[in-house]
Amino acid sequence: MPLPRAEVDATTPKYLRDKYAIVGVGETTYTRGSGKTTRALGTWAVRNAILDAGLKPSDIDGMLSYQGGDSTSGTFISGDLGIRLNFYMDVMGGGSSTEALVGIAIGLIEAGCCKVVAIFRSMNGYSQVRIGGTGARSAAPVGGDMLHNRAYGWQSAGQSFAPTFMRHMYDYGTKPEQVAMVKVAHSHHASNNPKAYYKKRFTVEDVLSSRFICKPLHLLDCCVETDNATAIIVTSAERARDCKHPLVLIRGVVGRCNKPRLDMHYQHGPISTVAGYYARQILWPNSGVGPENIDITGSYDAFTFTTMLQLEDYGFCKKGEGGEYVSSGAIQLGGRRPNNTSGGHLCEGYTHGMNMVIENTRQLRHDADDSCPIGADGKRQHTYDYREGGCRQVKNVEVSANLGWANPSTASSMVMRRG
């Protein structure tokens, strides 16, 4: 891989670039109504990631997870799999946690706390605790600082983020039909992903004629809610060379980088700019690459708008031209830089960003789990025919970027490359 922008004075010590790797990825099925506890789901996903890496449970000695009071702890997952840990921590948080925890895992290994870290997210996001605060939680008393939001019916993610989305349309003339193209692209990708919860292809017209949730969001601008767990395994590049798959190396990470005034970020404008504006100032110099070097992106799609806003603020197009960029064909399979080739949160399933890291890891291995035939060597023979039900492997992928989102004011991100 060429290393452009070598003149950039990176704040990450350059020796950390390519020193760590994602060696295992695993997930459960993406369902609604898993019929299992988050403990059982988490165990299943972590076990799959260990097997995928070609490791044994006893090789894992670090475990990290994130949740919002809706999941299990690493203590149960490690216990169930007979793993004795040298480090574990369960942190609060949803979107933007995956890349941030990869950064923590690198720091832990670098500090000598442990050697091989499993990171998981397990949630019954449909059948138990729904993210929008629906169900029993929606009727909970509202107190203290929440009086400045929930008391106004300003609670769910869509409701909370909508002022950013609206203002972007106002500031830059972004059109609903442009943003709808994010759903169109991701649904096409999902149609080539046998594990996706929604595999149906949608049109711009489908999105715009679906009912309003809260303007500017139609139903089909919003992600799916599912029950599932996902896991990844991080270790040093040195150890990674003994694992099963082609190397997928970590170039740089940004963890929960934010806009000013996290207590209520709308106090500090422009509100149509998101935290990616700040995160990119760390991501690109630290990774030693720029947006022009990225082959595929995993821009968080809690909503169609979040994908667009992040691609714009990370510099994949000029500020204000996100609508044009996402509707240009660039983000679709076969385009210049496909985004969320698994179908992402809009279609594959919702696990707060981790499934997009899993997908990019597989893409960098040149081993996307689509319906292409498996050859004599046990590897998929990719056809690069992106018609419905076909291939979703991007040709010659070398470098990827994951752009995690918690809300307009908090972003995490990660650049990975094929080793």
Added chain:
Amino acid sequence: MAIRGEYLGMGLTVDDLDVENLEYFRHCAEHDFHLQACAQCSRLRYPPTTACPWCATLDSTWKKVEGRGSVHSYSEVHHAIQPAFRGKTPYLILLVDLDTQKGEPTPDEALRVVGNLATPDGQLAPPEMVKRVGIGTRVRMVFSDVAPGLALPQWTIDETASQPAQVWRYPQE
């Protein structure tokens, strides 16, 4: 002392240790909007905080602030999540730039105060009123009374102000 109230069937509480919010809502209950002003740099801040976001000074005083401004952005909710708001759709969530301290200390900053679009007596606005409001609409503050010591600041169309010729609304009705 802690406050407990009910608004649209939804329980609202302020704990007795939460002195910043107690003081904020006490002024609202008197229909007299106040914000904290920093004891050092004098800047106003919203919502209530425990220190000054610009100079980190802990001390502040409560200062009367005029409840007038223009809509900076909004959402129009059609699918209510909370039971309190079912049957109230569509309702507007407004983010309003107060005229006071707008563009300070940097051009992109403002005191952006949240509220629903309401009638002058503090009831959630009917659909025909919702249709009139967008980015740029001039609004004035009104209050929804909840309990002694607790009222929610809300926004209503400022019928006395000169309104922009056209406000920006989401293109698809």
